Amino acid sequence: MERKVSLKDIAQKVGVSTALVSYVLNNKRENRVSKELAQRIREVATQLNYRTNQVARSLKTNKTYTIGLIVADIANPFSSGLARIIEDEAEQHQYTVIFSSSDENERKCGKLIDTLLDRQVDGLIISPPAFSEHQVIYLQEQQVPFVLIDRYFPALKTNYVALDNYGAAFKGVEHLIQSGCRNIGMVTYDSELFHLQERKRGYTAALEKHHLPVASSLIKEVDIKADSESINTAIQTLLSGKEPVDALLFGANNIAVAGLKYISTLPVKVPGDLAIVSFDETEALEFFYAPFAYIKQPLPEMGRLATRILLESIEKRSATTQINLEGELILKRPYKI
């Protein structure tokens, strides 16, 4: 790339100081300079095709108008859906977003945070992986503005926007019970992540409320980086034995997609033999041959709130904001019977 035109070039051409050019171009202290001179400066600027070097400005102002976004995996529709909302909201405020995927890996997440901080992002939106509390604490210590999204650590007093996962799971399971199911299993990730714990808690609470058996054998946990194989095995186990489940709650969209794919190959009828409620919405599920239900997360609201809270805490030290949004239970009719 050839050298770009700078304030100095304009200043020289017009015969004033760079300072004055800066003032004019930023519409500051307008009264400092005659209309005519301001006009002339602007003319030369456009004529020279001047564009301000944000890096230089950032160094001086200590502000990059950049926010860092860390999701689990940008290729996952949940993450990319959020990213899109955040992008739009940020753009409205002249912020730009750098994204990165943590792959649910605490060490990788730490490296990403460092990189983003080195690049002087003004703040962070993070969907933290398990065991990343210490990184969150570090951000607090450094007084870096940030908000957690989708997940959070209940013991830490941080900004966050997440689902009321307990309530959502409760609602989903209660729906199954009201539909007549009596032996409800759950397939979820084996993880310390609070939001996943909450889903289990909601599941359990709903069963208890309706005096249904709560057996640990009814909950199958698979590794969060699991392949479909282990999900298949989990489902198979729940469906066999002398008391096969008559309903399933899937704890995350990846599990639901893999699970429904597997169930499609089995001789069980959905929802007759097996009713299903899943977390998260995926386009994939729309094509599932049978009716089922899922808990829809309000992504637009989640992304928008997270961004606004972040920008607010960037602009002024603001109080901690913690939001749990309600999930919506959607009953899905099949496209083809």
Next chain:
Amino acid sequence: MERKVSLKDIAQKVGVSTALVSYVLNNKRENRVSKELAQRIREVATQLNYRTNQVARSLKTNKTYTIGLIVADIANPFSSGLARIIEDEAEQHQYTVIFSSSDENERKCGKLIDTLLDRQVDGLIISPPAFSEHQVIYLQEQQVPFVLIDRYFPALKTNYVALDNYGAAFKGVEHLIQSGCRNIGMVTYDSELFHLQERKRGYTAALEKHHLPVASSLIKEVDIKADSESINTAIQTLLSGKEPVDALLFGANNIAVAGLKYISTLPVKVPGDLAIVSFDETEALEFFYAPFAYIKQPLPEMGRLATRILLESIEKRSATTQINLEGELILKRPYKI
């Protein structure tokens, strides 16, 4: 955020110049300084928890190690799939990526390019919307390193990595013909974009090769920002009349998803009454109740090559690289019959 520790802080504490600290921390001119002093400098650096300010470095070195990515819509799995590959490849080379969505809007794309350039990105990967040639030309004039991805302009000599869309469409249609279809329709976007034109051209060429009717009434074009309504209408038209189609080629994944959803509600049997080939892979399609075929784009290769070509042309003025990858025709068996 409190003031960060800078080279100066280290320099003062150790009692040397910032220059020397910089040399040591960057492992340059190692012979300049005694092992002991270097050691001491490093110690103080970690003790003070020093992190280099990339903004300052960038201003000086004129390099940000940042690349700008412009896709149609990061929420679209095609885009986010690419984004993920690009992220990983970039990260391996210490590059960071800023993403933004053009929404197939040429004006928005222009604004995004400006913003990215103001932020001094080292280069761009762009999936250009229709009518954005002039922006691409501008980048050429400014000698900004960039590579186009997924789409490109045949009249412009730029780096690009895309599919051989002509060949892929040809292959797909030929498959339909070999399966016995004789009246093959196509639903695609009404767009000047070259890659979409190529798909039409491939479709037509395959029909011609096999002496099948090529009627303009067989090609239905919908607006690229179309709602499913217009896609439904297009399909309905093709399926009615005195010569209803016995096969359909969908020109893009969004069309396929909406189209298959609609077809699911119709009393036509797939593939008996209507065979289908679609562009792009989507998880959604996996759940479609009947067998069909799709053209799989090699996203990992596409993203990786694009990134490598970009980094190469950032590091040294390199020759123009133009790559058309081959699409793979995947025959999809149903999960449930």
Next chain:
DNA sequence: CTGAAAGCGCTTACAG
């Protein structure tokens, strides 16, 4: 009021 200087935090060419 307004101009010219200082300085953000780095890197590196250059004088000694």
Next chain:
DNA sequence: CTGAAAGCGCTTACAG
């Protein structure tokens, strides 16, 4: 060889 200075492109506090 090595230290201290210049300078990247801005913004803005401050001297006059």
